[in-house]
């Protein structure tokens with residue numbers, strides 16, 4: 001099922017005096033059941049793209065459709081039932097526990113300060129189980145390490161239980177073991193619960209090996225295809241424009257010369 005479609009989308013920032021176009025002519029279609037990674041160098045516009053398709057910042061031009069409906073037609077609550085978003089930004093300090101923070105993911109289904117139903121509690125427990133953070137349940141979230149906090153935010157998105165999950169650099173603070181388990185968890189969510197999971201990352205080797213599809217952003221290039229097709233097109237061969245980093249097509253890994 002098509003979850004996201006963009007037509008002639010142009011992304012960037014507008015101020016009173018100027019318009020800064022980050023990328024344009026973006027025409028993509030994303031489907032449920034797929035794990036899709038978004039890759040590209042620092043500052044190329046990955047966060048801008050993710051924030052635009054989540055309705056956080058306005059598109060400069062073109063259209064965004066979520067489940068066949070224009071994103072501008074959604075109310076905030078309707079949007080929260082379709083799309084969950086995990087950003088890298090820190091939250092304002094409060095005394096919420098990890099459990100309470102994850103429970104906020106259920107807000108579209110309860111109401112403000114609404115009581116959690118047994119179904120809500122099951123979804124929260126399930127999300128904590130999947131992300132292996134049961135032991136953090138009663139901790140204040142501001143006491144957590146960056147990596148633990150990142151997992152909690154992912155658990156909140158899982159508890160929100162939307163058909164579309166978007167994560168901006170979810171693996172940044174994780175060690176290799178936890179990166180691999182996160183990627184496998186995202187893959188499982190996509191494949192076993194038929195969600196569309198889109199995430200940005202700088203962990204290229206893992207993205208190439210574990211994603212179903214890759215969206216690659218480069219200057220004036222916006223490519224969307226399977227990892228193998230992109231490898232065959234030689235897209236990764238000169239990815240870094242630097243002779244000291246080479247892509248090995250056999251092992252699907254970047255190698256230092």
Ligand SMILES: Nc1ncnc2c1ncn2[C@@H]1O[C@H](COP(=O)(O)OP(=O)(O)OP(=O)(O)O)[C@@H](O)[C@H]1O
Pocket residue numbers: 013020022040041042043044045046047048049
């Ligand atoms: N609020 C803003 N107003 C104007 N320009 C911005 C704003 N936020 C980001 N930018 C600029 O937009 C460009 C793209 O930034 P963005 O954060 O989307 O890149 P990114 O690919 O996510 O980078 P990274 O991998 O380093 O996180 C950068 O040049 C950045 O400086």
